[in-house]
Amino acid sequence: MYIIFLMIAVSVTVATAFLLAFLWAVRSGQYDDDYTPAVRMLFDNEVTTKSNKKTKEEQSIEKSLQS
Amino acid sequence: MEAALQTNVQTCYHCGDSCVDELILADEKAFCCTGCKNVYELLEENNLCSYYNLEENPGITGKKPVIESRFAYLDDAGVEAQLISFKDDNICKITFYTPQMHCSSCIWLLENLFKLNSGVSESTVNFLRKEVSLTYFHQKVSLREVVTLLSRIGYEPEITLADTDGKKTIKPSRTIIYKLGIAGFSFGNVMLLAFPDYLAFTEGLQRTFGSFFGYLSFLLAIPVFFYSARGFFTSAWEGIRQRMVNIDLPIATGLLALFFTSIYQVVTGTGPGYFDSFTGLVFFMLIGKYFQQKTYDTLSFDRDYTSYFPVSVTVLKENGDEEAVAVRNLTVGDRIRIRNQELIPADAILLRGTALIDYSFVSGESEPVEKVMGEVIYAGGRQVGESIELEVVKEVSQGYLTQLWNDSFFSKEENTSVNTYANIAGKWFIIVTMLVAAGSLIYWVPRDMEMAMRAFTSVLIIACPCALSLATPFVHGHTLRVFGRNKFYLKNTAVVETLAKIDAVVFDKTGTLTEPSAAELNYTGKALTAEQEQTIKSVLSHSTHPLSQRIFQSLNGETIAVENFQEFAGKGLVGEINGSIVRIGSASYIGVKADAVKDTLKTTVYVSFDGVILGYYTFFNVYRQGLKDILNDLKDKKLAVLSGDNDHEEARLKELLGKEAELNFNQSPVQKLEYIQQLKKQQHQVMMVGDGLNDAGALRQSDAGIALTNSITNFSPSCDAILDATAFEKLSKFLKFSKTTMTLILLTFAVSLVYNVIGLTMAVMGLFTPIVSAILMPISTLSVMTFATLSVKFAARRAGL
Numbered sequence: 001m002y003i004i005f006l007m008i009a010v011s012v013t014v015a016t017a018f019l020l021a022f023l024w025a026v027r028s029g030q031y032d033d034d035y036t037p038a039v040r041m042l043f044d045n046e047v048t049t050k051s052n053k054k055t056k057e058e059q060s061i062e063k064s065l066q067s
Numbered sequence: 068m069e070a071a072l073q074t075n076v077q078t079c080y081h082c083g084d085s086c087v088d089e090l091i092l093a094d095e096k097a098f099c100c101t102g103c104k105n106v107y108e109l110l111e112e113n114n115l116c117s118y119y120n121l122e123e124n125p126g127i128t129g130k131k132p133v134i135e136s137r138f139a140y141l142d143d144a145g146v147e148a149q150l151i152s153f154k155d156d157n158i159c160k161i162t163f164y165t166p167q168m169h170c171s172s173c174i175w176l177l178e179n180l181f182k183l184n185s186g187v188s189e190s191t192v193n194f195l196r197k198e199v200s201l202t203y204f205h206q207k208v209s210l211r212e213v214v215t216l217l218s219r220i221g222y223e224p225e226i227t228l229a230d231t232d233g234k235k236t237i238k239p240s241r242t243i244i245y246k247l248g249i250a251g252f253s254f255g256n257v258m259l260l261a262f263p264d265y266l267a268f269t270e271g272l273q274r275t276f277g278s279f280f281g282y283l284s285f286l287l288a289i290p291v292f293f294y295s296a297r298g299f300f301t302s303a304w305e306g307i308r309q310r311m312v313n314i315d316l317p318i319a320t321g322l323l324a325l326f327f328t329s330i331y332q333v334v335t336g337t338g339p340g341y342f343d344s345f346t347g348l349v350f351f352m353l354i355g356k357y358f359q360q361k362t363y364d365t366l367s368f369d370r371d372y373t374s375y376f377p378v379s380v381t382v383l384k385e386n387g388d389e390e391a392v393a394v395r396n397l398t399v400g401d402r403i404r405i406r407n408q409e410l411i412p413a414d415a416i417l418l419r420g421t422a423l424i425d426y427s428f429v430s431g432e433s434e435p436v437e438k439v440m441g442e443v444i445y446a447g448g449r450q451v452g453e454s455i456e457l458e459v460v461k462e463v464s465q466g467y468l469t470q471l472w473n474d475s476f477f478s479k480e481e482n483t484s485v486n487t488y489a490n491i492a493g494k495w496f497i498i499v500t501m502l503v504a505a506g507s508l509i510y511w512v513p514r515d516m517e518m519a520m521r522a523f524t525s526v527l528i529i530a531c532p533c534a535l536s537l538a539t540p541f542v543h544g545h546t547l548r549v550f551g552r553n554k555f556y557l558k559n560t561a562v563v564e565t566l567a568k569i570d571a572v573v574f575d576k577t578g579t580l581t582e583p584s585a586a587e588l589n590y591t592g593k594a595l596t597a598e599q600e601q602t603i604k605s606v607l608s609h610s611t612h613p614l615s616q617r618i619f620q621s622l623n624g625e626t627i628a629v630e631n632f633q634e635f636a637g638k639g640l641v642g643e644i645n646g647s648i649v650r651i652g653s654a655s656y657i658g659v660k661a662d663a664v665k666d667t668l669k670t671t672v673y674v675s676f677d678g679v680i681l682g683y684y685t686f687f688n689v690y691r692q693g694l695k696d697i698l699n700d701l702k703d704k705k706l707a708v709l710s711g712d713n714d715h716e717e718a719r720l721k722e723l724l725g726k727e728a729e730l731n732f733n734q735s736p737v738q739k740l741e742y743i744q745q746l747k748k749q750q751h752q753v754m755m756v757g758d759g760l761n762d763a764g765a766l767r768q769s770d771a772g773i774a775l776t777n778s779i780t781n782f783s784p785s786c787d788a789i790l791d792a793t794a795f796e797k798l799s800k801f802l803k804f805s806k807t808t809m810t811l812i813l814l815t816f817a818v819s820l821v822y823n824v825i826g827l828t829m830a831v832m833g834l835f836t837p838i839v840s841a842i843l844m845p846i847s848t849l850s851v852m853t854f855a856t857l858s859v860k861f862a863a864r865r866a867g868l
Contacts, residue, residue, distance in 0.1 A: 004276060008283070012256060019252040026244050036194040039171045040178065044117070 081107050083124025103128065106220055110176075113183050118176045125172030127221030138218075139391035140379035141211040146393055150226065154205070158188065161210070162200045163217065163224035168192070177222065184208055184216055199224075228376040228394055243360055247353045250295040253287040254346040260284050261343040265838060281333035284342035292326055296349045298356070314493035314536050317500060321531020322348065328524045341528065344840040348533045351848045359540035359560045376446075376463075380405070380412050383456065397459055406454040413446050413459045414466045420455030424448035487564055488812055489539045493532065500530035507831040518833045525835035529826035533844070534819030534851040538812055541855035546808045549863045554791035555801055562787045565771045566805035568752045572701055573743065573765070575757035576710035576720070579775050581688040582792075588621050592674075592682015597624060599681070603674060605629050606642040606649050614672055615640065615651070618684055639673075650675045654683075688716060690723070693796025698724055700799035705751060707731070709739045711761055740764035756790070756798070797868070804866045811858045818854050822847035 025031065077086050080096040081103035091098040094111070098104040106126060110118055118125060140146055153160040168177070173192075177199045180190045186208025191200045199222075203213055217224055260280040303319035306312060322345065329340030382392045383402040394412045397403070402418065405411055411424070422438035426448050435451050438444055444457065446466040504526040511519035543560035550557055557563065574580050595603070601624035607615045608626045629642040639652015650657055650673075657673040657680060673683040698706065706728040708720055714732040721730065731742060743765045746753045755762065755769035758776065766772030766786045774786040775795065790798070826843055829835045 001275065005279070008260075011259075012283075012287075015252060015256055019248060022248050023245060026241050026248070031241075031244060033193045033195060036174060036192050039174055039194065040192075042171070043121075043175050 078124060079103050079126075079128075080119070080124065081126035082128040083126070084128055099128070109183070109220065115176065115179060115182060118172050121175055122170045122172040125170050125176075127167045137379065137381070137391055138211050138214050140393045141214055142209065143393060146378065147210050150210070157204060157206070158202050159205045159210070160200065160202050161213075162198050163214075163226070164196075164198055165217070165222045165224050166197055167222050168194065168197045168199075173222070176220065180216070183220070184212070187213065187216075226378050228378055240360075243353065243357050246295040246298075247350070247357060250291050250346060250350040250353055253291045253295075254343075254350040257284045257287050257342045257346050260287075261339060261837070261841065264339050265841065277339060278333070278336060281336075281340055281342075284340060285330060285333055288326065288329070288342045288346055291346050291349050292322075295353060296322055299349075299352070312490070312494040312497055314489040314496075314532065317493055317497045317530055317532050318352070318536055320497070320500075320527055321529075321533070324524050324527035325531070328528065339837055341837050341840055344528075344837070344844045347841075347844055348531065348848075351845075351852075352533050352536055354852075355537040355540040358544035361544065376412050377410055380409075394463055397463055399459055399462060401459045403457050403459060404454055405450045405457060407450060407452060409450055411444055411446055411448045411450065411457070413463045414461040415444055415446075415457035415459045417442050417444055418456045418458055420453055422455050423451045425451050487539070487561070488809065488816075489536060492535055492816060496530065496532050496535065500526065503530075503827060503831065510831075511833070521835075522831055522833045525830035525833070526827060528840065529823065529830045529835060529843075532819070532823070534822060534847045535816060537848060537851050538815035538819060538855055541852055542808050542812045542815060542859055545856055545859035546805065549804070549859065549868050550801060553797055553801075553868050554794040555797070556789045556791075558787045562771060563805050563808060565752070565787070566754070566802055567809045569704065569754040569771060569802060571705035571707070571746050571751040571753045573707045573709060573746070573753060573755045573769070575739075575755075575762045575765075576708055576716070577688075577712055578758040579756055579762075580690055580694060580708065580720075582691050587687040587689045588617065589685045589687060590682060591685060592680075595681065599676070600624055601627065602644045602647070602649055602676075603651065605644060606632065606640055606651060609642070610634055610640050614686070617686070618651075618672065647677050650678075690719075691792075691795050695723060697796060697799045700803070705729075705746075707742070707746075709734045709742060709762075709765065711735070736761045736764050740768050743768040754802075800866060800868060804863070804868055807862050807866065808859065811855070811862060814858065815851055815855050819847060819851050822850075 077090065077097040078084065079086055079099035081098055084099045086097055086099040089100055091101060091104050093104050093107070096107070098107065103126060110116055141150075148154075151159050151161045165177075168174070174194055177192050178190050180187045180201070187201060187203045189202040192198070193200070199217075201213060214224060214226075260283055263276075263280070299315050299318050299322060302313065302315040306316055325341045325345040325348070329342050329345060332338035332340045376394060379391045379393050380397065381389050381404040382397075383404055384390060389404065392401075397413055403412075403415065417438050417440050419440070422442075422444060423435045424438055424444055425435040426445075436448075443460065446463070504523055507522040507526055508519055511522050540560060543563045546563045547557050547560055550563075600622050604619055604622040604624055605626040606629055607619040607622075609629060609632045610616075627644060629644055632640070632642040634640050635652070635656065638656040639650060641648065641650050643649070652673060654671065654673055657675050658678075659673055659680060671683045671685050674681050702725065706724050708724065708728065708730045710716075710730075710732050711734055712732060714730075717730060717732070721728070724730070731738075734742070739762060743753055743755060747768075747770070753769040754771040754773065755765045756773045756775060757763075757766055758774060762774075763785060766774060771788065772786040773788045773790050775790050775792055777792045822843060826835065826839075829839060
């Protein structure tokens with residue numbers, strides 16, 4: 001049964017680690033704005049615009065070929 | 068071609084406005100003005116056109132060109148130092164307030180600023196606060212260039228005098244979150260250690276590890292006692308020092324009793340202690356505190372005049388050069404230039420130009436006032452029309468407005484809400500507790516000394532009115548949210564209680580009871596033909612006078628070319644169309660005899676064709692929608708109107724407000740303030756509803772000052788609550804609902820009392836054990852929370868909010 005000492009020591013250590021992580025998160029301002037990050041993550045990377053441009057160029061090439 | 072365009076009006080690709088006045092085609096896209104087109108080209112060049120894919124027409128109209136020389140003051144090292152938040156050899160950090168931000172496209176563009184200028188290394192948007200935080204390399208790009216870049220793409224940061232005063236905006240306090248986190252951590256772990264106590268079959272476990280668990284719990288409870296719960300102890304101590312009993316006093320005694328009884332039990336090995344109850348109580352009560360504190364920190368309730376003043380102004384040098392100078396550095400004798408829509412920062416004499424000053428911001432007058440050369444124009448006025456030149460006669464800090472503001476009356480003493488329900492309840496609570504505790508002591512001491520101590524401490528513990536202290540924040544917190552959903556934003560939860568006690572309501576007239584933008588227009592005289600209307604409209608289209616603009620908007624038809632147009636400031640307009648001379652203007656300008664003019668108090672505009680007077684337009688104040696119903700609902704309260712205007716609306720107001728209402732006209736800001744003070748002296752609880760800076764004093768002086776505004780992020784004097792103009796018709800409902808919430812709080816008190824009575828009975832009998840405490844405590848707090856939440860929701864639905 002004395003394993004309980006070890007188990008509790010481990011569990012309290014893990015819990016403390018989480019508490020510290022939480023405190024760090026608050027301190028670094030992660031709880032200040034709960035709206036913008038949600039929008040930010042939906043932005044596509046630049047790739048889409050580039051591919052749009054490419055298709056535009058392709059279209060013009062196609063047009064010139066056709067004519 | 069033109070006809071086709073007119074039937075099918077295109078909307079601007081950039082800002083979404085309809086391209087009525089102008090249509091510019093570029094890149095197969097329509098733009099309403101060159102400003103919009105320029106922004107588009109800038110974005111296109113830098114491959115930033117995702118801006119347009121995220122939202123439809125996300126841009127901000129470029130019709131008002133930004134005069135970039137205006138930002139010259141940002142080159143001043145002193146100004147820069149006050150604005151930026153961090154600077155080292157390489158980088159600068161700064162946060163701007165950009166109220167134009169409105170959609171996800173805005174976020175995207177502002178966070179991609181580095182693509183427009185390589186000097187910007189990083190930009191982060193806080194959408195709710197409408198702030199953008201920038202990091203830039205100050206060797207590559209100056210602050211001025213950054214601001215210019217932002218303005219060029221439509222997001223001109225709002226930099227006001229308050230920013231340069233060094234009063235940095237206070238960041239929202241995170242202490243409560245730290246406290247909550249630590250209390251929650253300890254609560255969870257102590258609960259885990261206390262669990263064997265709750266169940267019968269783990270008794271063996273308890274016997275072996277009891278003291279280890281006890282000491283560990285004690286260890287975990289220490290930070291809760293010294294850090295998380297500190298607020299309750301300090302508040303109770305403050306109360307005692309002021310010889311007052313507040314709700315925190317019984318809480319503090321309860322917590323102290325819990326903590327020290329537990330230590331005693333653990334050290335002597337007589338029991339497991341109440342650490343689980345202790346940490347749990349603190350955790351739940353902190354949730355209540357958090358609820359109470361949470362408010363609309365994106366809105367600003369404490370603005371003073373400096374938030375409205377610009378930072379810089381254009382100063383004309385002797386050689387005619389223009390220079391942007393920080394307003395703080397203006398000195399008497401400086402010649403300044405004020406352009407259309409700019410605010411006059413200091414009292415000054417008009418030297419050149421036609422001044423048409425809109426004082427609505429200071430006095431609440433809706434119509435701009437004409438000023439002639441040589442007249443003094445007070446700070447706070449906004450110029451409408453052409454640019455004017457002025458000579459400063461008083462420094463900014465000496466001006467009329469500043470003096471008014473610094474008047475001691477204008478500062479509201481922070482009321483330490485002594486007579487809240489919770490505090491009154493707390494007072495009775497502690498009296499009853501002490502009596503019961505003493506009674507049980509007297510009963511048990513002759514019989515059983517140990518039992519006497521146990522009963523005494525148990526009474527103190529159970530009397531901790533945690534559920535009671537949770538009732539108010541929860542009911543108020545939910546009310547705050549219900550109001551917020553209905554566009555009524557309270558400064559804090561205490562305002563709900565103030566609103567419930569209101570028995571006198573004072574309104575400002577202009578802009579509050581009346582709708583400034585929607586003055587009704589009435590034409591009297593010979594009926595106008597469509598052709599005549601078109602002619603009048605065409606002439607009016609050349610004038611920037613607000614009255615001309617309003618008549619212009621009310622008329623139909625296309626504008627046609629006008630010859631020999633002339634505008635006589637303060638008098639009227641003249642123009643020639645198809646050979647006939649059209650005059651539009653005041654009675655004296657058109658040549659109407661003074662005795663023939665009816666209703667001299669109303670604003671009228673006459674029209675004549677070739678010297679023949681056709682008729683006149685009259686402007687009526689339009690009262691806000693639903694005003695009659697609100698006033699009817701408020702009949703049981705004392706009503707009053709304070710107006711900066713003259714008394715020509717008296718009859719109409721009397722009819723609306725009833726005979727008992729007090730109507731005061733021609734009131735200066737100080738008179739308004741004094742009126743409120745007088746009402747307060749008569750033991751009235753006063754609510755003031757106003758909109759302009761002229762009401763600011765009265766708003767602060769009243770028990771509940773409510774600022775009415777058309778756009779909540781922009782413009783509101785300091786107040787206790789901000790009401791969106793569209794929700795004005797619900798005002799009486801809000802008042803009624805805050806009364807209902809007080810009943811709900813009483814009901815919640817009753818619920819929590821039931822638990823306390825059960826607990827107290829057990830305590831005096833000496834049956835109160837850690838297990839009973841561990842069961843009773845969470846049930847009582849949780850049921851109070853649930854009851855408060857559900858009852859407010861139910862009441863709100865019934866009230867139609």
